[in-house]
Amino acid sequence: MSAFLGLYIHSFRIHTIAHSPITTMSHSYTEENYIKAIYKLSANGTQEVNTNAIAEVLETKAASVTDMLRKLSAKDIVNYVKYKGVSLTEQGERVALQIIRKHRLWETFLVEKLKFNWDEVHEVADEMEHISSTLLTNRLDEFLGFPKFDPHGDPIPSETGEMKQIKQRLLSDMEVNDAGVVVGVNDSQPLFLQYLDKMGIALGSKIKIIDKIPYDNSLEINLEDNKKLLISSEVSKNIFLSA
Amino acid sequence: MSAFLGLYIHSFRIHTIAHSPITTMSHSYTEENYIKAIYKLSANGTQEVNTNAIAEVLETKAASVTDMLRKLSAKDIVNYVKYKGVSLTEQGERVALQIIRKHRLWETFLVEKLKFNWDEVHEVADEMEHISSTLLTNRLDEFLGFPKFDPHGDPIPSETGEMKQIKQRLLSDMEVNDAGVVVGVNDSQPLFLQYLDKMGIALGSKIKIIDKIPYDNSLEINLEDNKKLLISSEVSKNIFLSA
């Protein structure tokens, strides 16, 4: 087999071979966390991700990040140019999407099947997303009925990395008299989600903007056609409504 | 709270406090594998576990085991005397039982909910047993209906570490005309379980011994009152029947 591959490399295209998934390379727990962090940071802006940003989200030091970037670059997971920032290669993006798939499927499992609250699942899923078996991932997906969105409204990548993209806009970007349904949150931290629970805001809640206070950009909203609420700017920047 | 505990230590028994779970210490993935290995090796014989045995089951070298034993000894997880072997402390046994609890609950989940075959679950569970959340473990237990045995017939420890012990004996120890129900296997390796599948032997199967061939200790058995089978000595040493 090894001999055959050797032949193949010499007869055809070396480059394709190097990038192809003949060796479905596996990555350490740590490498996977870096890959996910880079994916999430590049999802926002379209530019290269910088070292300090990665260090911050992973709660590590810039020097450690540089080490890892060199390593991931050698593995062809990232495009890395010294001092110029980093981005995922196609292979890297595929890996990232599989980690995110697992994260969001497990979050869905925890909420749907084990009755976790949506603010309790992130930390646990951060561990479970590293379980390697793809059979497990696909069976879990099936068991859950092939869900397209996780408990925070985030899309779940399919086995091939595709996700449903829904049109959404931030509550903070809407105008008086606009209305919509809550379809996602921009922040999955427990404190924020607990606040939403307390206010009675959940995925699926109907919201209409009644008034906008220019002084601090807070909003007066109507929740489910009856309850009036005051929402700060910080909060409205973290709620997505259907567009 | 801390102040109160301080008082308690001085007023009553220092030793109990030192062993109590004030600091619910956490253990690395690697440490947990050693703890589990030592538990399983001491479950058989009652004597101390020796270094080479641990090295063998963990597929590592004796020198590495010695390093880890010193480390686990410092953490009060094992009683370790140089050259004399090792055993788990009470705390170590508690930790081991929680790992085994998770392993067996996840195996049960995989078979009951995700339709895995019983020969496919061990490797996956070896990863999942390290997920730390006790809330997750207990919710999973509840979701599965508090099962008492895993897909291989092994007892599942409760949150407090208790397990149902069923009376069982090896098929190889039984006599002609004895009968019983399969309640467990002594070997969970895929190849053995696949062989049982092929033969139609599963947990719950009724078996009666028809004849015993002295030459090689193989058995002629009746499976489910109709099917006649020939079972080698190796196989019969790995099947438990109800006593």
Add this chain to the structure above:
DNA sequence: CAGTGAATTTAGATTCACCTAAAAATAAAA
């Protein structure tokens, strides 16, 4: 466009889990 400040990388160390080779202790045989 030189000069400062921030971002990034390098240099050098540490900890964890592992290894090989050699020494020491224990167990088995002669």
Add this chain to the structure above:
DNA sequence: TTTTATTTTTAGGTGAATCTAAATTCACTG
């Protein structure tokens, strides 16, 4: 009871992932 064989430990070292401190490069500003 010596001698020999086996088991176990020590000594010394490696790679992964981390750190601090110092050097370098980049970006902005006067």
